Amino acid sequence: MAGGAVRAEQVSATRESILTAAERLFAERGVYAVSNRQVSEAAGQGNNAAVGYHFGTKADLVRAIIRKHQARVEENRVRLLAGIGDSTDVRDWVDCLVRPILEHLAELGSPTWFARFCAQVMTDPALQQIMVEESLSSPSLREVIEGFNRCLPDLPADVRAERGAMARQLIVHVPAEREQALAERIPTPRSSWRDAATGLADAVVGIWLAPVTPVPGT
Numbered sequence: 001m002a003g004g005a006v007r008a009e010q011v012s013a014t015r016e017s018i019l020t021a022a023e024r025l026f027a028e029r030g031v032y033a034v035s036n037r038q039v040s041e042a043a044g045q046g047n048n049a050a051v052g053y054h055f056g057t058k059a060d061l062v063r064a065i066i067r068k069h070q071a072r073v074e075e076n077r078v079r080l081l082a083g084i085g086d087s088t089d090v091r092d093w094v095d096c097l098v099r100p101i102l103e104h105l106a107e108l109g110s111p112t113w114f115a116r117f118c119a120q121v122m123t124d125p126a127l128q129q130i131m132v133e134e135s136l137s138s139p140s141l142r143e144v145i146e147g148f149n150r151c152l153p154d155l156p157a158d159v160r161a162e163r164g165a166m167a168r169q170l171i172v173h174v175p176a177e178r179e180q181a182l183a184e185r186i187p188t189p190r191s192s193w194r195d196a197a198t199g200l201a202d203a204v205v206g207i208w209l210a211p212v213t214p215v216p217g218t
Helices: 002-029 036-042 050-055 058-084 090-108 114-121 125-136 139-151 157-183 193-209
Strands: none
Touching: 002 036, 002 050, 002 058, 002 114, 036 050, 050 058, 058 090, 058 114, 058 125, 058 139, 090 114, 090 139, 090 157, 090 193, 114 125, 114 157, 125 139, 157 193
């Protein structure tokens, strides 16, 4: 039993080292620019096949990194949802979209790589689909989307799709840019992740509540 417990701890530690190394390298260089061998070396593994042994394909490794962070983000979102009830204020629901991840980044301390990792993943259609699937597996996120949609029942479908894409770009890339600036010790417009979440939520609300200008000829 003791030997089995030690072995399980060693496997867990190895997996955690690989996840941490992969997240950092993927964030800094891009997912497909990094080989499994480079991840193994960065994780301190002498066996270059360690990544494949523990995680399988690169897509499986990406999914594992997402899941590593997902539980804490989910906790943050559930807590925020409990405070807004059946709100009809778009801002409340946008906060539940934006703040859980930025609060998680604050909790991680410094440096972090998760925001840049997410931005890299979202640039590839196949990996983006993994991110979408994992995100939508969250009951709290589905609740946020439903509540948000109830606040904007009259927004035309094409405008809704367009603004959704705009908001998604901000939610993914603004934190990544701030994370990069912090890594390079470059001053940022906001002094904390909490304040950055406020500014980002302001911008996203502005996108959704902006007037809809009719397109000539439609």
